[in-house]
Amino acid sequence: MASRTSPFDLSTCARPNILKLQPYRCARDDYKDDGTNILLDANENAYGPGLALNEQGALQESTVTGTSTGSSKPEIDLLGLNRYPDPHQVELKKLFCKLRNTHTHTQKVLGPENLFCGVGSDEAIDALLRCFCAPGKDKILTCPPTYGMYGVSAQVNDIEIVKVPLDVDNGFQLQPEKINETLAADPSIKMVYICSPGNPTASLIKKSDIQKVLEHPTWNGVVIVDEAYIDFAPEGSSLAEWVNDWPNLVVMQTLSKAFGLAGIRLGVAFTSPPIATLLNSLKAPYNISSPTSALATAALSPTNTAVMRKYRDQIIAQRERLVQELPKIPGVGRFLGGQEANFLLVELLDKPATEGGKASNVTALATYEAMAEKRGVVVRFRGKEYGCEGCLRITVGTEQEVTRFLQELRGVLQAILAGEDV
Ligand SMILES: Cc1ncc(COP(=O)(O)O)c(C=O)c1O
Structure with missing residues (x-):
């Protein structure tokens, strides 16, 4: 076109x-670094990064506080970190x-x-x-x-x-x-x-x-x-x-x-x-x-985008599970918006839908707070946003997280709608 x-x-x-x-x-826009030049143009530290690295360029084990870095050869060129x-x-x-x-x-x-x-x-x-x-x-x-x-x-x-x-x-x-x-x-x-x-x-x-x-x-x-x-x-x-x-x-x-x-x-x-x-x-x-x-x-890279797609497909499967399961919980209303992201925007009601419940910020806020403070599950209250009365935004988690979320939400909503302590 x-x-x-x-x-x-x-x-x-x-x-x-x-x-x-x-x-x-920078000078390197004019003179490409081919690995043989002495680089005295950018006020870097020519001796190297201020990191205790072993000969393979990995952080020495004793200096690593986290568990994930380890002493295996890093993907990242730690030795080159002294350069811009x-x-x-x-x-x-x-x-x-x-x-x-x-x-x-x-x-x-x-x-x-x-x-x-x-x-x-x-x-x-x-x-x-x-x-x-x-x-x-x-x-x-x-x-x-x-x-x-x-x-x-x-x-x-x-x-x-x-x-x-x-x-x-x-x-x-x-x-x-x-x-x-x-x-x-x-x-x-x-x-x-x-x-x-x-x-x-x-x-x-x-x-x-x-x-x-x-x-x-x-x-x-x-x-x-x-x-x-x-x-x-x-x-x-x-x-x-x-x-x-x-x-x-x-x-x-x-x-x-x-x-x-x-x-x-x-x-x-x-x-x-x-x-x-x-x-x-x-x-x-x-x-x-x-x-x-x-x-x-x-x-x-193709290998890594394949991993991304695998996780993405798992997230989509859990999103579909939430779409099936959430409406079965009394007090959950409609999904507002669409299903094209890794989260859902869902309405909470002042009574179960079967009893004519209406979208309620009171329920949504109480649920949001109780889920976070009493059940250790953090979602996002979006009820103050335009057109989102009574809404929580729920990020799709792993299969286990979704199981736990559904279970805690059912318990919390039941208590809130019954006027009981959560
Ligand atoms: C719609 C939208 N745009 C942009 C961003 C920010 O993304 P980044 O992490 O790339 O800054 C977010 C993060 O939540 C988002 O929801």
């Missing part, structure tokens, strides 16, 4: 100070492209020039705000209920938030016509953050609705689709490669969820090369640490 014409103009949409940025260059990491991460970016070049949404091919790597997708959320929104002047549009960091990051950057809620009566889908009207009326809105699958809704947003916003006839702004949970949705759902068809689309992903690597902090934004260039220019040069880069690169 040919690139569509668009009112988007990067030269007037991005902040002028960012457009003028010259990315930080690669600022560009081209190999890692190539692997992300390989993963997402599915030719489902376009025949065009993603390359490393389409990518920004960040310290989690939280860094991408913030980098985009700093790239496009002038503090105290510009705005973003969000669609509640949604992920809290869009609001936090906007507040930190002194950016106002305009809200067009998701359609509560339609499975928490987008309201593209309302969004488009709002964008037409206020050109100071520079970005729309769409979470798909949504947090806390677990609903995959319809591609056709996102397209309606992208096809806005006059708006000069950027559409961000946050796909943190995309690998729990049906195969082919990711719109990452679609950034090649739209000059103003950004698709964010992370290794924190399906890939199970929240601890390494690695997120990416796929977008058009000009936007990726701006994001890469404004980031701190060495934002991705070498251990993170090594682990992320390993995670995207």
